[in-house]
Amino acid sequence: MTDGIDTPDRRGRTGLDHYGRDLTRNPRVRIHDVEVLSCDWYVLRKTTFDYRHADGHWSREQRENYDRGDGATILLYDAEQRTVLLTRQFRLPAYVNEHPDGFLIETAAGLLDGDAPEEAIRREAAEETGHVVGTPEHVFDVYMSPGSVTERVHFFAAPYGPGTAAGLGGGIAAEGEDIDTLELPFTEALAMIRDGRIADAKTIMLLQWAALDGPFRAREQGVS
Numbered sequence: 001m002t003d004g005i006d007t008p009d010r011r012g013r014t015g016l017d018h019y020g021r022d023l024t025r026n027p028r029v030r031i032h033d034v035e036v037l038s039c040d041w042y043v044l045r046k047t048t049f050d051y052r053h054a055d056g057h058w059s060r061e062q063r064e065n066y067d068r069g070d071g072a073t074i075l076l077y078d079a080e081q082r083t084v085l086l087t088r089q090f091r092l093p094a095y096v097n098e099h100p101d102g103f104l105i106e107t108a109a110g111l112l113d114g115d116a117p118e119e120a121i122r123r124e125a126a127e128e129t130g131h132v133v134g135t136p137e138h139v140f141d142v143y144m145s146p147g148s149v150t151e152r153v154h155f156f157a158a159p160y161g162p163g164t165a166a167g168l169g170g171g172i173a174a175e176g177e178d179i180d181t182l183e184l185p186f187t188e189a190l191a192m193i194r195d196g197r198i199a200d201a202k203t204i205m206l207l208q209w210a211a212l213d214g215p216f217r218a219r220e221q222g223v224s
């Protein structure tokens with residue numbers, strides 16, 4: 001009897017070794033075995049598969065893959081004031097990998113927890129920043145670390161302002177969250193990417209999208 005497989009793990013899950021076994025979309029890939037290495041909070045699997053290379057030969061491969069579900073993130077912006085509203089929180093994995101204090105500046109974000117991406121991001125934005133936004137603009141969906149992490153993050157943007165302020169934000173204390181909000185001029189946020197004070201991938205992607213294609217893009221110069 002193994003927790004997470006035939007008996008519930010601490011989060012009540014079973015059958016965690018089934019995920020990915022039935023994949024047949026790609027004729028160059030035959031899944032052979034799925035082993036659960038860890039299922040304490042999220043799930044770490046080792047998947048064994050046969051892979052047909054470009055020259056036609058098959059080889060047996062193994063890849064560990066970390067499954068924490070999918071997530072969503074949102075850039076809150078005020079196009080008139082030319083500001084963005086970001087969050088700041090302690091991120092242990094960054095702290096153990098050379099970040100000076102582990103406090104990362106990020107766009108509001110969270111895991112879907114079974115909800116549709118748009119619903120999840122409106123919930124997370126409210127929990128983390130206190131702003132209840134309208135229908136967010138969908139930007140793109142991205143695999144953030146495809147060599148090792150299954151997660152796909154859904155990216156959004158929405159205006160914020162006095163009209164969307166509905167609470168204090170700060171995250172869910174009972175889940176150990178302690179989140180500050182940070183309102184910054186957009187140009188300052190871009191400068192913070194250059195000097196490393198903003199070092200979170202989703203945040204950099206959304207700020208650069210805002211400059212290139214989003215609310216802070218330069219006016220068309222009439223040059224194609």
Ligand SMILES: Nc1nc2c(ncn2[C@@H]2O[C@H](COP(=O)(O)OP(=O)(O)O[C@H]3O[C@H](CO)[C@@H](O)[C@H](O)[C@@H]3O)[C@@H](O)[C@H]2O)c(=O)[nH]1
Binds near residue numbers: 041042070072
């Ligand atoms: N006890 C326990 N709690 C955990 C653990 N890992 C995460 N948590 C808790 O799980 C919750 C996750 O919070 P969310 O707001 O839903 O997710 P997030 O960590 O902000 O994730 C967002 O940012 C990530 C980093 O960019 C993204 O990877 C993710 O998709 C999402 O956008 C937090 O309360 C966190 O403390 C763990 O190992 N143990």
Ligand SMILES: [Mg+2]
Binds near residue numbers: 108110124
């Ligand atoms: Mg979060």
